[in-house]
Amino acid sequence: MNKNVAAEQLADGTVVSSHNIEIVCAACGYDLEEAELDADKCSDCGQDLGLKQSVSVQATSIPAYGEA
Numbered sequence: 001m002n003k004n005v006a007a008e009q010l011a012d013g014t015v016v017s018s019h020n021i022e023i024v025c026a027a028c029g030y031d032l033e034e035a036e037l038d039a040d041k042c043s044d045c046g047q048d049l050g051l052k053q054s055v056s057v058q059a060t061s062i063p064a065y066g067e068a
């Protein structure tokens with residue numbers, strides 16, 4: 001799944017850039033649906049489900065990459 005997180009300013013003044021979180025199966029890279037995150041097994045490869053999360057920061061000065 002891909003989840004967009006909007007930019008925000010934290011209470012301590014830190015600015016968190018807008019970013020995109022992608023969560024896939026650690027074993028096969030299957031793009032998990034949100035409803036599948038709590039499953040015991042990957043619905044694609046059948047392995048015990050481990051989550052692999054990757055975050056890509058979205059900024060106008062950095063070209064988008066890592067898209068499938």
Ligand SMILES: [Zn+2]
Pocket residue numbers: 025026027028029030042043044045046047
């Ligand atoms: Zn899998």
